[in-house]
Amino acid sequence: xxxxxxxxxxxxxxxxxxxxxMIHLGKNSRSTIVSKGISAGHSENSYRGMVRVAPNATNCxxxxxxxxxLLSDTSGAHTFPVIEVGNDSSIVExxxxxxxxxxDQIFYCNQRGISTEDAVGLxxxxxxxxxxxKLPMEFAVEAQRLLSVSLEGSVG
Amino acid sequence: MLIIKDLHASIEGKEILKGxxxxxxxxxxHAIMGPNGSGKSTLSAVLTGNxxxxxxxxxxxxxxxxxxxxxxxxxxxxxIFLSFQYPVEIPGVLMSNFMRTAINExxxxxxxxxxxxxxxxxxxxxxxxxxxxxxxxxxxxxxxGFSGGEKxxxxxxxxxxxxxxxxxLDETDSGLDIDALRTVANGxxxxxSADNATIVITHYQRLLDYIKPDxxxxxxxxxxxxxxxxxLALELEEKGYDWIKEQVD
Numbered sequence: 001x002x003x004x005x006x007x008x009x010x011x012x013x014x015x016x017x018x019x020x021x022m023i024h025l026g027k028n029s030r031s032t033i034v035s036k037g038i039s040a041g042h043s044e045n046s047y048r049g050m051v052r053v054a055p056n057a058t059n060c061x062x063x064x065x066x067x068x069x070l071l072s073d074t075s076g077a078h079t080f081p082v083i084e085v086g087n088d089s090s091i092v093e094x095x096x097x098x099x100x101x102x103x104d105q106i107f108y109c110n111q112r113g114i115s116t117e118d119a120v121g122l123x124x125x126x127x128x129x130x131x132x133x134k135l136p137m138e139f140a141v142e143a144q145r146l147l148s149v150s151l152e153g154s155v156g
Numbered sequence: 157m158l159i160i161k162d163l164h165a166s167i168e169g170k171e172i173l174k175g176x177x178x179x180x181x182x183x184x185x186h187a188i189m190g191p192n193g194s195g196k197s198t199l200s201a202v203l204t205g206n207x208x209x210x211x212x213x214x215x216x217x218x219x220x221x222x223x224x225x226x227x228x229x230x231x232x233x234x235x236i237f238l239s240f241q242y243p244v245e246i247p248g249v250l251m252s253n254f255m256r257t258a259i260n261e262x263x264x265x266x267x268x269x270x271x272x273x274x275x276x277x278x279x280x281x282x283x284x285x286x287x288x289x290x291x292x293x294x295x296x297x298x299x300x301g302f303s304g305g306e307k308x309x310x311x312x313x314x315x316x317x318x319x320x321x322x323x324x325l326d327e328t329d330s331g332l333d334i335d336a337l338r339t340v341a342n343g344x345x346x347x348x349s350a351d352n353a354t355i356v357i358t359h360y361q362r363l364l365d366y367i368k369p370d371x372x373x374x375x376x377x378x379x380x381x382x383x384x385x386x387x388l389a390l391e392l393e394e395k396g397y398d399w400i401k402e403q404v405d
Contacts, residue, residue, distance in 0.1 A: 103208070108244040110228035111204050111237075112258040112314065113265070122257060126248030126297065 002031035005131045007143070009150050010043035010075075019048030019080075024060040024090070033064040036128050039075035040151065046078040049094075055086030062092045069127050070100040071120065071151075121148040157182050157353060158223075158322055163214035165202045171212065172198040174378035180322065183350045187364055187389060188357045190375035191397045196357045197241060199375070200326045204238045205231050218322070232258075233265035235321030235352075239311040239328050245299040251310075252294040255280065255317055262318065283316040287343040305336035312343040323347075324355045329363040341366030361393035374400055 004020045022031045037045040045068065053060045068077030081094045101123055109119030125132070125144055132140045158180040165173040172195045180186055190196055202209050203216065205228035216223040218234060226234065246254070259279075260270040271279070277294075284293050287309040299307050308328055315323055325344065329337055344354065344367055356367055364372075364386065372389045374382040376397070381404050382388065392400075 104244045105246050107206055107228065108240065108246070109254075111232055111240075112254070112318070113229050113232035113261045114254075114257055115227075115229050115261070118257060118261070122249050122254065123246055126246060126250075129248040 001029070003134075004031075004033045004035075005134050006034075007036045007038070007128045007131050007147070008045055008047075009038045009040070009147060010045045011040040011150065012043060013041070014043040015046075016043070017046045017048065019046075019050075021050045021052070022062060024051075024053040024057045024062070027057055028059045029057060030061045031063075033062070033066075034131055034134075035064075035066045036131055037066075037068045037077050038071065038124055038127070038147075039068065039077050040071040042072075042074045044076045044078065046080065048080045048082070050082040050084070051092055051094075052084045053086055053090045053092065058087050058089045060090035060092075062090075064092075064094045066094070066096040067127070068096075068098040069124065070098065071124075117151075121151055124148075124151060157219055159215075159217040160203075161215045161217075163199075163202065163216060164212040165198060165209050166212050167198070167209050172209075172378055173202065175214070176375070176378070176380055178373065178380060180353045180355065182321075182353055184371070185348070185354045185356065185367060185369045187369035187372045188355060188375055188380075189359065189372060189389065189392060191401075192359075194375045195378045196375050197326055198378075200238055200324045200355075200357060203231075203324060204228060204236060229261070230265070232318070233262050235319075237315050237318055237320035237323045239308070239315060239323065239325045241326040241328075241330065243299045243302075243307040243311055245297075245302075247297055247300050249298050250294065251296055251298055252277075252280065254298050255314065258314075259317060279317065284313050286316050286346055287312045288339055289313055304331040305333065308332055308336065308340055309343070312340055312347075316343065316347055319347075319352075321352050322355070323352065324357065326357045327359065328356075329358055329360060337363065338366060361389045364389050376400060376404055 002022055008016050008018050010016045020033060022033060035047050037047055039045040047066050049064060051062045066079050077098055079096050083092050085092055105123055106116055106119050124147055160176055160178040163173055163176040188196055211224055256276055263270060289309055328340060369386055372384050373380045382400060
């Protein structure tokens with residue numbers, strides 16, 4: 001059983017090219033990949049994922065979820081999945097989504113008294129929650145703060 | 157508390173409000189009715205500061221302050237609440253977290269310390285009971301996977317939490333079955349006091365059976381063209397808007 005969870009945040013003119021390899025060698029092995037990308041400013045965020053299932057590794061199962069969140073019109077997100085399966089009893093799944101923080105969400109928060117900057121922080125942390133909740137508590141708190149700090153001033 | 161004078165507003169260059177006048181006093185309930193496209197939702201959007209709309213003329217005073225100068229969040233802190241016609245989903249953001257942020261931002265504005273976690277949870281428990289939402293609410297994401305009725309009840313729950321001085325209910329009755337309508341209306345009635353006021357925007361008289369208005373206004377082509385008591389809503393239900401349109405046009 002292999003698991004890979006990641007959150008990648010890029011801002012300003014950063015370009016990130018991150019990803020993972022999941023190689024199945026044993027029979028009946030299972031793996032999950034959840035990757036969350038967040039792009040702000042003029043940044044580009046790329047995810048590269050390779051899932052390989054060896055010919056002898058029968059009945060394997062992989063599930064990959066790759067989500068991207070754009071915080072500006074000038075940012076980008078790219079996904080490059082590579083899937084190599086050596087037998088026909090294995091199942092490999094890749095799901096990808098791209099979404100943009102929308103003005104309605106921000107205004108909804110504003111109407112409830114939450115400033116735009118805080119609203120973006122809330123929305124981004126909500127988006128990364130699937131991954132954050134897998135982390136040990138202390139680290140999750142730290143990671144959440146880090147996300148909020150990194151976002152400061154990157155919205156507009 | 158609220159004085160609207162000759163308010164003009166437009167969206168994408170198209171003028172929607174063409175001189176709205178309205179005065180609301182504490183303790184009152186005002187109903188705003190009118191045919192589709194008359195500007196009812198625009199009025200609620202402009203009062204709450206939705207950036208999609210531009211105010212092109214007129215004044216709005218709220219407890220002596222120039223409302224149009226305030227940011228949307230400060231209007232909220234001043235006590236204006238909008239129950240959205242289409243409540244927005246915010247995936248992954250828990251209701252408890254969302255509400256706690258909202259309440260503490262308001263407290264900060266008022267110069268108060270943040271509310272303790274125990275007090276907050278107690279408040280949340282108390283208020284969600286008003287609209288029959290169960291204890292799972294705190295750990296659900298904002299409106300995500302909520303049914304139409306739950307979304308509207310969640311709006312009233314938030315209203316109960318924030319204790320606004322002026323609540324605007326924008327077609328809170330749309331998409332509700334009779335039972336949900338009653339729950340929502342009872343919630344609104346329980347929150348009513350001599351110090352707060354409510355503006356109810358609706359198409360149908362049905363909601364007004366439960367929430368009794370003091371005044372009923374008809375908005376047509378961006379202006380309030382008629383004002384009356386609760387009997388006006390009944391008359392509209394029976395006769396439609398054509399007779400008013402004929403008088404105006």
